[in-house]
C-alpha cells in the first residue's frame with residue numbers, strides 16, 4: 388500500500404514483491420517479463436541481486452531496475468586515501484579488549500572548521516569477522532555537517548542499518564528518496580547506491596552486516612502479530628533524475644574505499660520491481676511485549692530486526708531497542724539483571740537516558756560489553772530498584788536506547804580505545820556495589 392509522508396510516497400511491507408514507476412513515465416515497467424528486446428522509453432534493464440540465484444525461494448532477493456543508463460557506465464575505480472579511523476576489511480588482527488567500555492558522545496565537527504559528509508564522517512568503532520569470507524559485521528559512528536554533493540556510496544561488503552541520533556537524513560537511493568529522522572532507522576542493502584543530504588550537525592550509528600540480510604525475528608508463541616509489524620516498513624518510490632555532470636561513485640569494496648567518476652547521476656532509475664529494496668522504519672511503531680506477571684524477560688523480546696547466521700537462532704547481529712513502555716512485573720527486580728552473555732553487546736542512545744545507567748550514558752555515546760564480560764545495573768539503579776514501590780509505572784519515557792547484539796566476538800579499534808571520549812571511570816559505576824549478605828536472615 389502507498390503511504391504519503393510529507394512530499395514523499397512510500398510502499399509499505401516487509402520482504403514483499405514491490406513495483407514502482409515514476410509517475411512522469413507511465414508504463415515504464417515492462418509488462419509480464421523482465422528483459423524485453425527494447426524496454427519502454429528506451430530504458431536499460433539491470434538486475435541487482437541480493438542473494439545467490441539458487442537460494443531457497445523464501446530467501447531469494449533481487450530487483451530489476453529500468454534506468455536511463457546502466458550502472459556500468461563509469462570511469463575506473465581508484466583507491467581513495469585511507470582516513471585514520473575509517474573503514475576496516477578484517478577485524479582479526481586488533482588486540483583484544485575485554486573491559487567494559489563506555490564512550491561520551493562523539494563530537495560533530497564544526498562546519499566552519501572542517502566540512503565532513505556522511506562518507507568522510509564514518510568511523511569504524513568495532514567489528515568482527517571479515518568481508519572476504521562474507522561473515523561478520525562492522526559498527527560505525529558517523530558525524531557530519533555537509534551533504535554528499537554529486538557523490539553516491541555503495542557497499543559491496545554488506546547491508547547498512549543506519550540509526551540517526553541527531554539530524555534528519557535526506558536519503559536518495561536508486562529506488563527513490565527517504566527522509567529518515569532520529570527515532571527512525573533505514574536499511575540500505577549491499578550494492579545499492581545512495582547519497583545523504585544533511586540539514587545541520589548530524590550524528591548517528593551504522594551496523595553493517597556481511598553475507599546476510601536483516602529479517603523480522605520469528606515470533607514463536609507470540610503469534611502472527613507484534614514487535615515490528617511488516618506493514619510499518621516503508622520503501623521509497625521511483626523518482627529519477629536525468630542529470631549530466633561530474634558524479635563520484637564511492638565503492639566500499641573489501642573494506643577499502645574506491646572512487647569512480649561518471650558524467651551523469653546514478654539516480655536515473657525510472658521504474659523498478661522486486662523484493663530487494665531499501666526501507667525505513669519508525670521505532671515508535673514497535674509493539675512492545677513484556678512480562679505482565681513477574682521477572683525480567685530477556686531483551687530478545689525487543690528485537691526489531693535480525694541478521695541471521697547459518698546457525699538457526701544465532702544472529703550475526705540483532706538490532707534491539709528499549710522503547711518507552713509500562714513496567715508492571717510484581718515482586719521483581721525490574722531493571723536488567725546482572726549478566727554475562729555468550730554474545731557481544733554494543734549499545735547506543737538516541738535520546739533520553741537508559742534505565743540501567745541513568746548517569747554517564749548520554750545520547751550520541753556508546754557502551755560495549757564484550758562476550759562474557761560481566762555487567763548490569765550501576766549502584767544507584769540497583770539500590771533504587773531493590774526498594775522501589777512496584778506500582779505500574781511508565782519506564783523509558785522520552786528515551787530510546789538500542790543494542791547491536793552479535794554472536795561474534797568484537798574487536799575495538801585502537802582510535803576508540805585511545806579516544807578522549809572513552810570514559811575511563813566507567814567501571815566505577817559498579818564499584819560501590821556492597822555485599823548485602825546476611826546469613827541469619829533468609
Ligand SMILES: O=C(O)Cc1cc(O)ccc1O
Pocket residue numbers: 684685686722723724726732743756762763790
Ligand atoms: O546490558 C544491557 O543493558 C542490555 C540488556 C538489557 C536487558 O534487559 C537484559 C539483558 C541485557 O543484556
Ligand SMILES: [Fe+2]
Pocket residue numbers: 726732756762
Ligand atoms: Fe547486557
